[in-house]
Amino acid sequence: MAKRATSKKKKTTAPVTRRVKRRVIGYLFKAVVGVVAVMLAGILLFSVLNPPTTPYMFSESRRLGGIDHQWVPLEDIAPVMARSVIAAEDANFCNHWGFDLAAIKNAIAEGSNRGASTLSQQTVKNVYLWHGRTWFRKALEAAITPLLEAIWTKRRIVEVYLNVAEFDEGVFGVDAAAQHYFGVIPSDLTATQAARLAAVLPSPKTRSASRPTAGLRKRSAQIRDGAATISKDGRASCFES
Incomplete structure (x- = not known):
């Protein structure tokens, strides 16, 4: 009798376990779909x-108790910036298309991630x-970047x-930065000023465009x-056309 009871218990437990697994998989699938939907909506x-x-x-x-930030359209920014x-x-x-595979390979070979992250990322x-x-x-970041590249223009x-x-x-x-460092609007940035602003980007808290080190x-x-x-050489054509 004891053996039969154990057998019945196993038969009863198996379907319950399968139902629990199906529910968990269902919840995970819905969660993934929800995250993707939110990503797409945001993009x-x-x-x-x-x-x-x-x-x-x-x-x-x-x-900081506030920041300096004003939006400016790309057409009002000096192209050299x-x-x-x-x-x-x-x-x-x-x-x-969002990832620079050549840069990633070089970064891995050099043991560094500097230069591997694209502007899209x-x-x-x-x-x-x-x-x-x-x-x-x-x-x-890796999941969202291809979606961004597919939906946004360069x-x-x-x-x-x-x-x-x-x-x-x-x-x-760049609007706040141009005025903060040089007292000009973005459309008036010179090639030298634009290059200095770009040079501070990897470490903006420790570098100054107006007081540059050697x-x-x-x-x-x-x-x-x-x-x-x-x-x-045409590598600016995708965002200047």
């Missing part, structure tokens, strides 16, 4: 509307995510990036030459 929304703030801008505003950022951060921007991080080097954030990516990037502590966007001057000169080069 579609900001493809036509300007982001009023970002998670990082919001946190810095709370920490966009070219300088591309030259500094992602020279192959017009030739990839940085835009995703700045607009939708948070700063940090966790694998979870990088995974989300010109839109450059425009948004230039308007949300941090150029100094509490100074966000190293920053050297880096700025390289960026200025790079901006001129990509203008001549």
Whole structure:
């Protein structure tokens, strides 16, 4: 009798376990679909509307008691500024779909991640995510970047990036940066000024475009030459057309 009871118990438990597994899988599937839907909605929304703030801008505003940020359309920014950022951060921007595989291979070979992150990835991080080097954030960034590239134009990516990037502590966007460092509006930036702004981007809290060190001057000169080069060889065509 005891053996029969055990057998019946096993038969009863098996269907319950399968139902629980199906429910868990169902919940996970719905969660994934929900996350993808939210991502798509956010990407579609900001493809036509300007982001009023970002998670990082919001946190810095709370920490500092306010930030300097004004939105300016790409057509009101000196073209050399966009070219300088591309030259500094992602020279192959017009030739990839969100990930620069050649840069990633070089970064792995050198044991560094510097230069592997494209402008598209940085835009995703700045607009939708948070700063940090966790694998979870990088995974989300990798998932969202192809969607951004599929829905936004290259010109839109450059425009948004230039308007949300941090150029100094509490100074966000090229409009605030141009006035903060040089007292000019973005459309009046010179090639040298644009190159210096692009040069501070990797470490805006420790670098100054108006008081450049010898190293920053050297880096700025390289960026200025790079901006001129990509203008001549057509690598700026995707965001200047």
